[in-house]
Amino acid sequence: MKKKLLLFTGMLAIGTIAAFNIHVVENEVGDIRLQNIEMLSFGENEYVNCFATGSLNCPVNGAKVMYTW
Numbered sequence: 001m002k003k004k005l006l007l008f009t010g011m012l013a014i015g016t017i018a019a020f021n022i023h024v025v026e027n028e029v030g031d032i033r034l035q036n037i038e039m040l041s042f043g044e045n046e047y048v049n050c051f052a053t054g055s056l057n058c059p060v061n062g063a064k065v066m067y068t069w
Contacts, residue, residue: 050058054066 048059049069050060050063050065050067051069052066054064056065056068057063058065058068
């Protein structure tokens with residue numbers, strides 16, 4: 001009976017750790033996807049203008065701006 005309890009406890013611990021690791025990896029992949037979408041949205045235009053103060057990141061210098069075009 002003690003062996004079964006020990007085995008059950010060990011499997012529960014391994015499952016909990018595995019579930020946590022899967023959750024962390026999914027969040028990292030989501031961040032990478034968002035960065036990829038942001039880069040694709042700029043297109044291939046090398047000339048970008050940034051204007052005003054806001055919450056967008058200017059691709060030229062990384063400053064927070066209101067508009068980019």
